[in-house]
Amino acid sequence: MIRVENVWKSFKGKVVNEDVSFEVYEGEIVTFLGPNGGGKTTLMRQVYGELSSDRGTISVDGLTPQDALESMGVVPQEVRPMDGLRASEHVYIMAVIKGVPRDRAWSRARGLIRKLSVEDKSVEELSGGNKRKILIASALVNDPRYLILDEPTTGLDPKSRRELWDILVELKGRGKGILLTTHYLEEAEYLADRVYLLNRRVLLSGRIWELRSKLSLKYEVVNLMTGERFHVERKEVPHFLSQCDFEYEVRTRSLEDIYREVMGSDG
Ligand SMILES: Nc1ncnc2c1ncn2[C@@H]1O[C@H](COP(=O)(O)OP(=O)(O)OP(=O)(O)O)[C@@H](O)[C@H]1O
Ligand SMILES: [Mg+2]
Structure with missing residues (x-):
């Protein structure tokens, strides 16, 4: 499980995450919602080990995030796929970097590209939504135990968004723990087992029916x-x-x- 305990993070003296605690178990989808600048991306970056916390602890199956990189597939908020490659090549290279054996890497890469309905052409020729799907496929390619997705469906058309939802539900059913941020409340309503409302600190959390009550x-x-x-x-x-x-x-x-x-x- 991913366990975040009493985490604090400031930038230039301004507190961005205040005493945040939560868990992500295998086989569930945990969703963070909150306004622009509410601290979601900062929190995700600490979970996948790109930023250190000022206080508090984060562990992934008992390891530090830096030691658990192989068990996390990540789609950061603001990353573009590398130009100069075909879609399947991009996903293949990410698979090899992540240690997937080369013979299996090709079939995984092609399979994911097909499943996400991305045309297998040059990355720079793809639309914005299809570029995001390349990143999602790259995050999934080594079959990680946890997925950390920072606004993965921003810019996807309704059909693609629904396809990704189906994939996430399927992955959850296969025991993956998924941590997701979104601004789409219907997405959280559809996917989330538990929701955290974050604006610097966690203002409310729980299953949606619990929030209501x-x-x-x-x-x-x-x-x-x-x-x-x-x-x-x-x-x-x-x-x-x-x-x-x-x-x-x-x-x-x-x-x-x-x-x-x-x-x-x-x-
Ligand atoms: N590297 C940085 N240096 C200084 N301030 C930063 C840095 N990164 C983020 N911040 C500030 O931290 C606050 C939280 O930003 P963050 O990106 O975590 O919010 P967010 O909830 O992801 O917002 P959005 O919904 O717009 O993606 C903002 O005020 C932002 O300006
Ligand atoms: Mg963000």
Whole structure:
């Protein structure tokens, strides 16, 4: 498991991560959400060992991040694939660098390119979304135990995004531990076993239904004829509905409602 305990990180005296703790177990997807500048990338970079922490500890299966690089596949937020290579060559080279035997590296690289529906042409000729898929394939190529993906679906079209979601769910089913950041709340709603809302510190965390109950957010009853919305306590819902003389729909609060409630004007 990845275990992050009471981690702090500052840049030039400004605290960016304040006392952050969390775990990622094998076979689950943990998702970090938060505003721009909220400290997600800084935190991910510490988990995969690119930055050191000022205080606190990070371990990956009991090892320091630097000693556990082989067990982590990483897609950083701002990295482009190398030009001058075909898509499959890029993934192949990353496989060889990561120690995959050469005979297996080709079949893995080609298989991933096919699975992610990327045309196998020169990297510089690919669209932005397809370039991201090259990075994702490169992260997956040595079949690491953990995946750390910093906004992996930014710039992907809806079909590609859904394909990646399916791949992540499949990988989770095969026991991978996945740590993900995103600005797409529907992505977190679809994928995340546990969500962390981060703005410098962790403001709220848990399974989505736990977040709802922690905030005791009311249910929303919508008058389908007028669009009028009513916010009703859970236990009041049956009584409220019995009084309705209009067509209605009852909604639980979405992750977006939770996010807005927690981040307030900061998010
Ligand atoms: N190398 C650095 N030197 C100085 N400040 C930095 C550095 N890296 C990040 N920061 C600052 O740390 C804060 C957190 O940045 P970070 O990139 O971790 O946020 P984020 O949550 O990933 O944001 P986004 O959603 O925009 O990707 C920001 O104020 C940023 O300007
Ligand atoms: Mg970021």
